[in-house]
Amino acid sequence: xxxxxxxxxxxxxxxxxxxxxxxxxxxxxxxxxxxxxxxxxxxxxxxxxxxxxxxxxxxxxxxxxxxxxxxxxxxxxxxxxxxxxxxxxxxxxxxxxxxxxxxxxxxxxxxxxxxxxxxx
Amino acid sequence: xxxxxxxxxxxxxxxxxxxxxxxxxxxxxxxxxxxxxxxxxxxxxxxxxxxxxxxxxxxxxxxxxxxxxxxxxxxxxxxxxxxxxxxxxxxxxxxxxxxxxxxxxxxxxxxxxxxxxxxxxxxxxxxxxxxxxxxxxxxxxxxxxxxxxxxxxxxxxxxxxxxxxxxxxxxxxxxxxxxxxxxxxxxxxxxxxxxxxxxxxxxxxxxxxxxxxxxxxx
Numbered sequence: 001x002x003x004x005x006x007x008x009x010x011x012x013x014x015x016x017x018x019x020x021x022x023x024x025x026x027x028x029x030x031x032x033x034x035x036x037x038x039x040x041x042x043x044x045x046x047x048x049x050x051x052x053x054x055x056x057x058x059x060x061x062x063x064x065x066x067x068x069x070x071x072x073x074x075x076x077x078x079x080x081x082x083x084x085x086x087x088x089x090x091x092x093x094x095x096x097x098x099x100x101x102x103x104x105x106x107x108x109x110x111x112x113x114x115x116x117x118x119x120x
Numbered sequence: 121x122x123x124x125x126x127x128x129x130x131x132x133x134x135x136x137x138x139x140x141x142x143x144x145x146x147x148x149x150x151x152x153x154x155x156x157x158x159x160x161x162x163x164x165x166x167x168x169x170x171x172x173x174x175x176x177x178x179x180x181x182x183x184x185x186x187x188x189x190x191x192x193x194x195x196x197x198x199x200x201x202x203x204x205x206x207x208x209x210x211x212x213x214x215x216x217x218x219x220x221x222x223x224x225x226x227x228x229x230x231x232x233x234x235x236x237x238x239x240x241x242x243x244x245x246x247x248x249x250x251x252x253x254x255x256x257x258x259x260x261x262x263x264x265x266x267x268x269x270x271x272x273x274x275x276x277x278x279x280x281x282x283x284x285x286x287x288x289x290x291x292x293x294x295x296x297x298x299x300x301x302x303x304x305x306x307x308x309x310x311x312x313x314x315x316x317x318x319x320x321x322x323x324x325x326x327x328x329x330x331x332x333x334x335x336x337x338x
Contacts, residue, residue, distance in 0.1 A: 002213055002243075002244035002247065005211075005215075006131070006247075009131060009133065009134075010130055012133075013126070013128055017124055018124060027121075031130070036272065036273055037247065037273070038243055038246045038247045038273040039247070085269060085305065085306055086305055087307065087308060088305070088308075095308035105129065105130045105247070106127065106128065106130060107126050107127070107128050107129075108126070108127060109123050109124060109126060109127075110123070110124040110126065111121050111122075112124065113121065114121065114122055
């Protein structure tokens with residue numbers, strides 16, 4: 001259960017990136033979470049909503065994009081999604097693989113509401 | 121809607137400190153291993169066996185991480201090995217900053233080999249770089265042969281697997297071949313040591329590997 005710590009890291013980065021006056025307008029924080037990152041999206045979402053109570057961004061929500069584990073074979077260059085955690089090339093059976101994606105834990109962008117959006 | 125694009129790693133602060141730790145260790149020629157496992161797999165017992173074999177030839181130090189108590193540090197100190205205990209007070213893993221703080225309480229001047237014994241947990245410590253040369257995942261036969269499949273992150277992020285408690289194989293439901301197959305499916309590059317801290321089997325091979333790693337200046 002380290003999602004609380006991760007949620008705190010996200011909040012910290014968002015607070016640095018958004019000027020004070022605009023903080024209440026933060027609506028969405030887009031993040032990318034890889035299948036192999038060891039982070040449980042639902043749990044992270046819950047932790048983030050809990051710590052928001054003490055921030056200036058009560059309406060912020062996480063938008064989590066889950067990134068599949070993609071590998072490329074170093075022997076035959078075949079690129080494929082890892083299923084069932086088998087790190088073997090389905091084309092040539094090589095285990096000499098490069099991980100292309102799956103370990104991501106990144107903040108991509110922050111969406112803020114404009115006055116216009118609020119009126120709607 | 122307006123958008124602020126940031127593209128930053130969530131754990132960037134931890135990773136920065138880990139890189140500073142790594143540079144510190146590299147400059148001083150200290151080989152650092154981050155020991156990870158579930159609670160009770162035998163990390164501290166492996167350290168005790170390792171001290172018995174290597175303490176006359178290598179200078180060893182230990183950073184211990186636990187949720188509560190300094191029981192492990194007391195065990196390590198009995199061997200005359202310098203040790204600092206980090207108590208996380210509930211935290212389920214060590215972070216680079218905790219290790220950096222602990223390093224200040226250790227005299228690392230002449231140390232060849234530093235073990236960081238992480239909090240017993242097969243999930244969270246996988247995400248945190250501490251500045252180590254590599255993670256060593258310890259798995260005991262009593263935990264069952266399916267654990268690499270259930271906790272893939274940890275086996276993916278480690279380069280060494282120590283299978284401990286091999287003396288118990290006749291009594292437990294664990295197929296060693298199946299266990300190794302599962303581990304290598306997740307990480308084909310894993311180097312595997314089979315040991316028993318009770319009988320001492322496999323300890324010399326593990327310690328030989330440590331000696332060679334130290335001599336190679338890593």
